Amino acid sequence: MTAYARIGLPRWSRRGDPAALRAEIAAWATSPAMRDLVDCFEESWPTGDVLHGLAEISARHWDFRRGGERAAAQRRDFAADVTERVRAAVSSLGLRHRDRPSRDRYQHVLIHGGLLRSCLIRARHAAALLDGRITSDTVCGLGSLRPTSTQERTLAVDLGVDACPTEFDAMDVAVRTAFTDLRRQGGPGAAAPPLHAYRTRDGRRFTVLAAPSTDPNRRANTADTCAYWADSRARPQPGESILLITTEHFVPFQQADAIRTLGIPYDCAVETVGVDPAAAPDARLRHSLTTAEYLQETRSAIRSMRALWDAVPA
Structure with missing residues (x-):
């Protein structure tokens, strides 16, 4: 089974370091897990502005909403090997198993x-x-x-x-x-x-x-x-x-x-x-997230990381 190291998400605290924040965004966007997601959908790794390139790739393959609400997103099934690779990748990228805070x-x-x-x-x-x-x-x-x-x-x-x-x-x-x-x-x-x-x-x-x-x-x-x-x-x-x-x-x-x-x-x-x-x-509230939902929110994350990158103080 595919496995990746857990990638830290961007952080910010008082008097945060803009350079460190940009480095964290870049590390997330260029991680092995993200690279494998791109490869999984038979895309070449983007050149130039990586976040822009990832947004374009995600629009082609991971946008099941097409401008609509999440609840109305298109349903999509994937082969078992694709599902395995996607779930391993999104676990590394922070979309799974992040339920415990670090502070008390x-x-x-x-x-x-x-x-x-x-x-x-x-x-x-x-x-x-x-x-x-x-x-x-x-x-x-x-x-x-x-x-x-x-x-x-x-x-x-x-x-x-x-x-x-x-x-x-x-x-x-x-x-x-x-x-x-x-x-x-x-x-x-x-x-x-x-x-x-x-x-x-x-x-x-x-x-x-x-x-x-x-x-x-x-x-x-x-x-x-x-x-x-x-x-x-x-x-x-x-x-x-x-x-x-x-x-x-x-x-x-x-x-x-x-x-x-x-x-x-x-x-x-x-x-x-x-x-x-x-x-x-x-049980009336229980819901198992689908591979398509994880991919859709990977796209959301890419777009939000790009907006954050543009907002980082000089």
Whole structure:
């Protein structure tokens, strides 16, 4: 079976070193695992701007969304040998088995939004980490006003939870389900997008917010939600640490986006971990990621690494 050394993802901490960050991005992009992925799809290694070349290769072979939502991506099956090589490569590149944080203390924990199932799995992972493994002053569930699908609303009924007409509502349900000792602090107020605030008995602050999109032609994305949280709610201080929790195949691209939107602008340390949805204790939430999903998010990671490269301070 193919095996590769584990590649470190780009990192950023207070007074981070731009040259070191660029070196980490380059090491990730030119790693043996990435080279084998390119070879696996019978492409030549790109010359010149490697990240640009990888983005073009990924557009030809790994883009199953074609501009649509992830849930509507085309299904694709691969031969067993290709699947083996892809899964070994993405494990090295950080898209698998990155569920444990490196620190035991963070000022802020952010839970990325998504489909109701993903919100529930991620919030429960956050609760498990905060139950003795790590500590944090604040926890925030990041969402948007994306309308939920029929499948999400049906799942809410099956689970017996509150109705979830939007992703914001799905994240609110997920946070309240995972952290059972929350006490609501007032209402969302008149401002839009909406926000719910909570507090635990020991004083930890929780929020759930809906971020607006910075582009009227699409819904809010990862970068939008992180930037909105920092600008409108938290104003993280230099030297603070932020832990972001997502699903495992999103870790590299969301780590790159977090460095670009939080780490560099606010001089903060950022770290992203991801949970394996196949390990969810509730079978109704369980989902085994496909080879196509891993390849799609390798493409997302390439594009986010390229955006981060362009944002690194001179």
